[in-house]
Amino acid sequence: MENGLNTVRQLRYLPALGAAYGVEVLSFAGLRAMDTRHRRVQPQRPDFHVFALVGSGTGTHEADFHSYRLREGGVVWIRPGMVHRWSDIDDCDGPLVLFQPGFLPGLTASEAAAPACWHLDRQRLSLALLAAEHLDREHSTAVRTPRLASPALLAHLLAALVLRTLPDTPPATDARRSGSRHTDVFRTYRATVEEHFTDWHQVADYARALGYDVRTLTRATRAATGAGAKTFLDQRILLEAKRLLAHTDLPVSSCARRLGFRDTGNFTTFFRRQAGTPPAAWRTAYTGSGGPGETGPRSTAPPRPRS
Structure with missing residues (x-):
């Protein structure tokens, strides 16, 4: 999408130095600190997943022709290829997990059925934030002490976070x-x-x-x-x-x-x-x-x- 009415940035997954495990944990605050030019408000198309929890604050964002309000308890899941922009996240805080396609292949069906954004009640949000904190600590340890790194453990912790936050689904059909x-x-x-x-x-x-x-x-x-x-x-x-x-x-x-x-x-x-x-x-x-x-x-x- 090079020529266009609204040029879309193509974002490639480039992990930070020492963090090449296929997954990375950031935060809304960290994103704002990195993005001093406010390019986040322009349309972009990542080739990776972004899974975010709004632990506090309010904001808005857009993805594939929908505009959404963000508030405490919000879950955002941007999948590879989505065109989106963070319209306003100046007051939001919480973890953002970036991970490559195929890192959680077993969740393909759940991913397809889940919306791009939904909301958790306080109890589920608390558990989800704990799961995100555990993933963040293991990821930080892997970066600081590579001999303790375990990509399989990181994948399991990410799967636990996603499963903890997935929206409720109807009772199983045959x-x-x-x-x-x-x-x-x-x-x-x-x-x-x-x-x-x-x-x-x-x-x-x-x-x-x-x-x-x-x-x-x-x-x-x-x-x-x-x-x-x-x-x-x-x-x-x-x-x-x-x-x-x-x-x-x-x-x-x-x-x-x-x-x-x-x-x-x-x-x-x-x-x-x-x-x-x-x-x-x-x-x-x-x-x-x-x-x-x-x-x-x-x-x-x-x-x-x-x-």
């Missing part, structure tokens, strides 16, 4: 009870969608490539996300379409080509069906309104990617 097989199938489907969504627009394409039938992919995706495989795929294409329209000045026809549509008419029909308005009208409304208009429980920080 599909969820089948457990690991559905998780593995969805994980494979999701990774393949990420790789091929600009070329393959039908679930049957993925079924053939992965050796599953369409019903298997649909059941696994619904178990993980609550939506079917086709809806999951269409929403991924739509999200990328919105990113292109909002953050580049590419004409609609070029956006269509980048997303694998043979002609602009097909892309316009798809976008109108999914978003309720044609792509050009959506872009005009978005840029004219100055950005996200939805508010609710979603963002990321520049980690140590240094500019």
